[in-house]
Every structure is written in C-alpha cells, then in structure tokens.
Amino acid sequence: MITVVRPGPLTTVQDLGRPGYAHLGVPRSGALDQPALRRANALVGNPATAAGLETTLMGCALRFERAVRVAVTGAVATVRIDKVPVDGEVIDVPAGSVLDIGRATRGVRSYLAVAGGIGVEPVLGSRSTDTLSGLGPAKLADGMTLPIGDATGGPPPGPTVEVADELLLGVRLGPRDDWFAAAELFSSAYAVSPVSNRVGCRLAGSALTRTKLGELPSEGVVLGAVQVPADGQPLIFLADHPTTGGYPVIGVVDDVTPLAQARPGSTVRFREFH
Amino acid sequence: MIECRDGEQVEAWRAEFWRRRESGELTVTDIVPGARTVLLDGVAPGTAELLGEWPEPDFAQLTSERQIEISTTFDGEDLPDVASHWGVSVPEAVDRLVNAELIVAFCGFAPGFAYMRGLPEEWSVPRLAAPRPRVPAGAVGLAGPYAGIYPTASPGGWRLVGHTGQELFDVRAEPPALLTPGTRVRLVPA
Structure with a gap:
C-alpha cells in the first residue's frame, strides 16, 4: 500500500491508455511520455502495460508501507528517501519510508514505477486517469492510498531520452492544410503556453492565416493533431484529447513525446515530415 | 481519413471498415466516424493502397445490428x-x-x-x-x-x-x- 503524503499539483496514475474506444467518444489517455514510463517499468521488472504515476512540474511524496523497488524517470528532479537525496533511477525504498520526487529542474513530468505496478481497478482496459472525461482513478490527493499490484515479467529497459529545451517537431501536413497558408507553420517559432495540459499543448506565436473560411463539420482527430482554432494559434493534441473536433487540423506531429517534457516558454518549431 | 458526401456514406464506410476489421482484412486501432469523414487511426502499413481497391459500400444495403x-x-x-x-x-x-x-x-x-x-x-x-x-x-x-x-x-x-x-x-x-x-x-x- 502507498499513502500520498504530498500529491503535487497534478499527479495521476498512467499506463499506455485505452485506445480502441475513440468511436464512442472515449479519449485514449495514457502516459504523455511513454518512453519514460516504459523505461521505469522495465527497470523494476514490470511489463510495459503496468501502471505508474505521472507527476507535473512539482513532483510528489509517497509513503510505502512495505519495502519495494521503484524507478523514477522522465524530468530531471531530485529524489529523496526520508529527506536524503538518492542517486540513480532505481531505488530500493525501505518499509515505512517516504519517497519524495522534487520539483522538475528540466522537463515537466516524472514517472514512478513500482515493482508490481499501481494496482487500481482498470476502467475499459486501462488504469489511466483521463483528465478530459474523468474516466479512471481520481488524481492523487492528500492521504489517498494506492494498492500495489503483482505484475511481473517485462522487457529490458530502453534508453534514456534527453530532455530538450528547443523542440523541432516533424509534421505531416493534412487533413486540412488546404484551409491555411500552410507554409507559415514551418517558418515561425512558437512558445509553449502555460495553459497547456494533458489534453493539448497550446502554442503562442504568429497566428496562422486561414485561406478557406467557413465551419468544418466535426471530424475524428488523432494524437499529435495540430488543431488551429479561430485565433490562429496552434494547439497540439496530447493523450487526453477529445475524439472529434470542429476546428481544422493543419497537420499531425509524428512524435508528441518531447512535448510531454516541454516547459512553458520552451521554443517549438516544425519541419515537414514526408 | 476518407471524405464522404453525406452521413449515409459515412455510415456505409464505417460499417464496411468494421466488417473488414472483424474478418481480419483490415488492421486498425480506431474507426472514428465524423459528420462527413471516417478516420482510421493506428493502421498497418499499406492500408491506404488496400482502401483504393475496395468498392464503395451501399448504405441502402445496411441492416443495422442495433x-x-x-x-x-x-x-x-x-x-x-x-x-x-x-x-x-x-x-x-x-x-x-x-x-x-x-x-x-x-x-x-x-x-x-x-x-x-x-x-x-x-x-x-x-x-x-x-x-x-x-x-x-x-x-x-x-x-x-x-x-x-x-x-x-x-x-x-x-x-x-x-x-x-x-x-x-x-x-x-x-x-x-x-x-x-x-x-x-x-x-x-x-
């Protein structure tokens, strides 16, 4: 059993999400930085599908009832056991100790995997908290307890991914690039807006020019879709994105992982990806 | 994503994609209809070529299961x-x-x-x-x-x-x- 000592502003249970229900309006959800969660799970011997915790900027603190091996990956942050800083991604937490993941000094989101996985009840095949629809467990709160599961048998860990300060994202144009002067997307730099969240990464910069006016009938959208609302400032859909939308999508980012760790104010540029 | 002329064509394609997924002809994670489109997300490589070979399904032939x-x-x-x-x-x-x-x-x-x-x-x-x-x-x-x-x-x-x-x-x-x-x-x- 794990007891939440300090939940942080937004710490949620995340696994690889619940794809396959988009036609019913159910977002895919799941860890924003999947390579980081996969690595954390692998480091403690969990299968890739095990659930861990995803923190946001300020980390979190947890008390462990029994001794357990954990791994912390993702953002750069100081990790402490009973207030003493510890090195390395894999940590053996003694029974009764408090693990504290500190403020992210680079990146945004830390991932904590616990040997056995977080054992909350799955909802539609996933333990992920979906911040858009409310499916899955509630976000962590003071005093909340989380069961530890019994998942075992995982792949070897993948490499650590460096957190970048400037992002160059590959974009495949379409389906609605013909509604814009699309070349503008590749010629300007954008800043990650502080109102970004698990639903989408909002960008601030020069507004994209609409060349086709009118309203788009609602259509399906995918992870990484670059949607352009009426104000012309692009928004990149992340894991908790709605399944259909009525604003045109100028293109789709091929890999949203770097955005999971992009701090507000970070620079984002796009390059065309064929 | 495929574009359709109306809601009936959307439903005809949605049902057709669903049927072809069930029968193993189509590998796709999500089949998401919209007002005038059907989105296929998480497809196997070569799916676009496959779609071009399939005849347009007819809405009038559909019998709704639900x-x-x-x-x-x-x-x-x-x-x-x-x-x-x-x-x-x-x-x-x-x-x-x-x-x-x-x-x-x-x-x-x-x-x-x-x-x-x-x-x-x-x-x-x-x-x-x-x-x-x-x-x-x-x-x-x-x-x-x-x-x-x-x-x-x-x-x-x-x-x-x-x-x-x-x-x-x-x-x-x-x-x-x-x-x-x-x-x-x-x-x-x-």
Missing part, C-alpha cells in the same frame, strides 16, 4: 423555443421527435455522447448563444441537424427538449456506450 428505444419525458426547457423555430405547437414538436427515425452518426464531446441524425435539415436549430453551465445527465437536446443525449452532467449548449432515465454510458457494459455509431434510435414517450 435498435434502441429511449424512454423520453418531453419536458425540456427549450421545447417551446424549438417548437417556435419549427413554427409548430409544442405537442406537434413532440410528435415530430417521437416519429423521427434517428441513427447515431458519430460520438464525441464526452464518452457515450452520440450525435444522432435523421431530422430533416430544415429543422436544424442553432445552439444556445450562451451554453448552460450545467446540463444534467440524461438531458435530450437538439443542435444543428443533430439530436443528442448527455450521458453525464456537463456544461452544454444544446436546446433541451426532454430527459431520459436510461443509462447512456456504463464502463462495465460491452459496448460501454448504449448509442454506438450506426445504432437506430427512437425517442419513445415515457
């Missing part, structure tokens, strides 16, 4: 407004809704929220200028050419014509949504 009656109390706050938009009395507006043969075009907005078409285009009603901060679960509303039912309480701008006590979304059920794309729906007076 038919649902929604027991509805027609007491919505906006029912008089809707009736006056249509230029009819409130009882006549209710008759139109009860006699409508609805079909779920697509889902979105929230898990289990179905956009149902089947009302004539000329009966389209605009959304409320200012959305209500809270619409209760089970509220039946109209917006544009669509009818919809709120599965959970949420803010909303649809014009409310009634409510139902039926559960629209249940994570323990399979499928979890009562109103899945392609389902034929009748609003039956409670």
